[in-house]
Amino acid sequence: MLKALHTTIQNLRSNSSRQKSRSRQWTLLSLLIALLISIPILTVVFSVFTPAGEIWSHLASTVLDDYIKNSLLLITGVSIGVILIGVSSAWLITMTEFPGRKIFEWASILPFAIPAYLLAYIYTDFLDITGPLQNMIRNLFGLGIDEYWFPNIRSVEGAILIMSLAFYPYVYMLTRSSFLEQSTTLLEASRIMGYSTWQSFIRVALPVARPGIAAGMALALMETLNDFGTVQYFGVQTFTTGIYRTWFGLGERPAAAQLAAFLLAFIVVLLILERWSRNKISNEKSNSTRFKRLNRFELKGARSALAFTVCFIPVLIGFVIPMILLLEMFFSNLELLDFKFLELALNSFTVSAITGFLAVLLALVMAYSARLNPNRYVKVFNRISSLGYAVPGSVIAVGVLIPFGLFDNTIDGFFREQFGFSTGLLLSGTIFAMIFAYLVRFLSVSYGGVEASMEKITPNMDEAARGLGHRFSKVLRKIHIPMMSGGLLTAALLVFVDVMKELPATLIVRPFNFDTLAVQVYRYASDERLAESAGAALMIVLVGIIPVIIISRSIAKSRKSETQ
Numbered sequence: 001m002l003k004a005l006h007t008t009i010q011n012l013r014s015n016s017s018r019q020k021s022r023s024r025q026w027t028l029l030s031l032l033i034a035l036l037i038s039i040p041i042l043t044v045v046f047s048v049f050t051p052a053g054e055i056w057s058h059l060a061s062t063v064l065d066d067y068i069k070n071s072l073l074l075i076t077g078v079s080i081g082v083i084l085i086g087v088s089s090a091w092l093i094t095m096t097e098f099p100g101r102k103i104f105e106w107a108s109i110l111p112f113a114i115p116a117y118l119l120a121y122i123y124t125d126f127l128d129i130t131g132p133l134q135n136m137i138r139n140l141f142g143l144g145i146d147e148y149w150f151p152n153i154r155s156v157e158g159a160i161l162i163m164s165l166a167f168y169p170y171v172y173m174l175t176r177s178s179f180l181e182q183s184t185t186l187l188e189a190s191r192i193m194g195y196s197t198w199q200s201f202i203r204v205a206l207p208v209a210r211p212g213i214a215a216g217m218a219l220a221l222m223e224t225l226n227d228f229g230t231v232q233y234f235g236v237q238t239f240t241t242g243i244y245r246t247w248f249g250l251g252e253r254p255a256a257a258q259l260a261a262f263l264l265a266f267i268v269v270l271l272i273l274e275r276w277s278r279n280k281i282s283n284e285k286s287n288s289t290r291f292k293r294l295n296r297f298e299l300k301g302a303r304s305a306l307a308f309t310v311c312f313i314p315v316l317i318g319f320v321i322p323m324i325l326l327l328e329m330f331f332s333n334l335e336l337l338d339f340k341f342l343e344l345a346l347n348s349f350t351v352s353a354i355t356g357f358l359a360v361l362l363a364l365v366m367a368y369s370a371r372l373n374p375n376r377y378v379k380v381f382n383r384i385s386s387l388g389y390a391v392p393g394s395v396i397a398v399g400v401l402i403p404f405g406l407f408d409n410t411i412d413g414f415f416r417e418q419f420g421f422s423t424g425l426l427l428s429g430t431i432f433a434m435i436f437a438y439l440v441r442f443l444s445v446s447y448g449g450v451e452a453s454m455e456k457i458t459p460n461m462d463e464a465a466r467g468l469g470h471r472f473s474k475v476l477r478k479i480h481i482p483m484m485s486g487g488l489l490t491a492a493l494l495v496f497v498d499v500m501k502e503l504p505a506t507l508i509v510r511p512f513n514f515d516t517l518a519v520q521v522y523r524y525a526s527d528e529r530l531a532e533s534a535g536a537a538l539m540i541v542l543v544g545i546i547p548v549i550i551i552s553r554s555i556a557k558s559r560k561s562e563t564q
Contacts, residue, residue: 026369027378033362034381037388037440040399044264047257047402055252059242059259066237067259071266073156074163074224074231074238081164082220085314086171087213092311094179097296098304104311106552109169111318113544115501115518116166117229118537120153121525122322123162124233125329127153154234162230165318167223171216173551178212218270225266226392228504229522239263240504243394247508257402260395267390326541330534341520341536348516351431352499355438356492359446362439363491364481367451386444393441393505400437400509404428429511437509442498446491453487493546500543 089108093101111119127133127150134150137143152158228240239259247256299307330337366382388396404427412423427433457479481488503518510519517536524533 026365027373027381029365030369030378030381030385033366034384037385037443039403040396040437040440041264041387041391043399043402044257044260044395047254047398048261050254050257055246055250055255056258059246059255063237063242067239067242067262070156070231070236070238071225071263074160074236075221075266077157077160078163078167078220078224079217081160082168082171082217083213085164085168086216087175087209089168089311089314090172090176090179092307094176095296096299096307098299098307100308100311104315106548107315107319108172108311109548109551110315110545111165112169112551113548114166114319114322114541115229115503115544116163116223116227117233117503117518117525118521118540119166119318119322120159120162120230120233121521121530121537122325122329124153124525125530126321126325156234156236159230159234159236163220163224163227165314167220168314168318170219170223171213174212174216174219175209178209221270222267222390222392225263225270226394226504228394228507229518229525233525239266240392240394243398244504244508247398253398253402253405257398260392260398263392264395267392267395270390323541326534326538329531330538333531333534336532337535339535341517341533341539344515344517344520344536345539347514348500348518351434351438351516352496355435355442355499356446356496358435359439359443359495360450360488360492362443363447363450364488366447367454370451371454382447386447388440389442389444391441393437393502394508396437396440397505397508400433400440401428404433431511431514434506434509434511434514437505438495438499438502441502441505442495445498446495449487449491449494450484453484453491457483490550493550497543497546501540 089104092098093104093108114122125131129145129150137148137150138145141148153161225238226240227238228244230236231238232241232244239262243256243259243263246252246259362385366385370378370382408423408425408428411426415421415423500516501518503522506516506519507522510516515523517540520536521530521533521540524530530537
């Protein structure tokens with residue numbers, strides 16, 4: 001009896017030792033992922049110490065001031081724009097009742113489907129001096145070209161307008177989430193004190209929702225600094241256009257990397273703000289509980305019409321009109337369409353699908369490692385791996401090409417010296433480099449979805465499976481993945497769509513003679529031939545509707561909590 005008990009204890013110790021060993025293996029995998037993902041960012045950071053020669057002084061004396069000034073103007077203008085549109089829409093849709101409110105709950109996210117650069121191309125074609133709107137004005141009033149004033153869309157102000165329309169859904173979603181999480185007791189107390197709808201918004205709801213507003217604004221500004229197509233098309237010089245021009249136009253890679261590091265400094269500030277806001281949101285949620293169903297303010301008459309107008313205009317300008325113009329452009333110019341876009345669609349779908357699959361696979365390893373080892377080291381590794389989404393695609397592209405080029409040159413030099421032949425480019429200018437850049441940029445998108453899905457699985461199921469002798473990998477394969485299939489698919493789709501729309505990184509990293517839908521739209525728009533790329537543009541928008549559907553479903557689920 002004692003011998004059997006001793007044997008059992010020894011087996012348990014042996015199993016525990018094996019489990020700890022395998023657990024450490026998963027931790028090492030997380031560390032490896034973090035190291036690989038951090039290579040581009042570290043490359044850009046350390047490029048600050050690389051001598052750039054006279055080109056840097058040339059940039060500093062000519063265009064650097066414009067890069068800084070225009071970036072600050074964009075940040076300031078877009079901040080105001082997304083707050084005005086996002087916060088007002090979120091408040092009216094969440095806290096008031098008016099005709100069309102339920103439609104605007106999901107319709108306010110529709111501008112997400114159209115990338116900012118595509119929105120810029122469409123509106124420039126529509127508002128340009130030779131566009132349909134100005135032609136109609138001249139014909140209607142009998143005016144000549146020089147006999148009236150019309151605002152110039154190709155300007156900093158135009159870029160601010162376009163980006164505000166494209167990025168306000170970030171603020172709308174996070175602010176609405178904050179409003180839904182507020183205690184109804186506070187709002188009822190404001191009514192008892194005689195506050196009007198406007199006073200309740202200013203004095204009660206808005207201060208409590210500030211963390212959500214700040215977090216949404218930070219995300220919108222990160223996308224603003226990442227944008228290339230809009231600012232390049234409008235002739236607005238920013239760090240993103242400067243990186244591209246310095247790298248390809250001047251051939252100065254060290255200077256381009258240092259411009260990327262300069263831009264990264266802007267992002268670090270925004271990232272700190274976003275992290276602080278997220279922590280504040282967590283505190284707000286833990287200390288603010290909704291005790292019963294939200295009682296919305298009912299709006300009537302002129303107030304109801306005003307609320308409808310406030311919510312309708314951003315959707316109209318940000319999605320409905322561009323979609324109508326794009327469809328009209330597509331069907332009116334079928335004979336001009338470059339059907340090469342079908343081949344480019346295959347390219348885009350291929351790299352997007354591969355990236356989506358790999359991103360989910362890596363995110364699964366990261367999330368499962370954190371589940372097995374809930375310590376600060378794994379959390380730090382995973383946080384490092386998730387930094388890429390905050391870094392502009394142009395910065396990541398520079399950070400990928402420099403070490404890849406160094407690796408290729410080293411291998412090529414070795415084989416030339418030892419064996420007398422050239423290996424050529426092994427990593428630089430390949431699809432592998434593209435996919436790696438995409439993974440660095442969008443891994444955090446998949447990780448957020450995978451982590452949320454895994455947290456819903458009770459730890460008791462893991463313990464029961466391991467008690468039956470199953471290894472960690474088998475538990476993941478047989479239990480977690482089947483139960484998380486919906487979340488994994490959603491994460492893969494979100495990465496797929498982001499890769500489809502990505503322009504800055506694609507322009508810099510793509511292999512020679514390998515274009516995507518986004519690149520084709522950019523090229524034709526730059527040559528004032530947008531009608532020929534209408535097919536590619538329309539496909540990007542239709543694919544972009546996928547995350548809108550996913551987010552709308554999430555809103556529909558959260559709506560149930562309003563009745564609790």
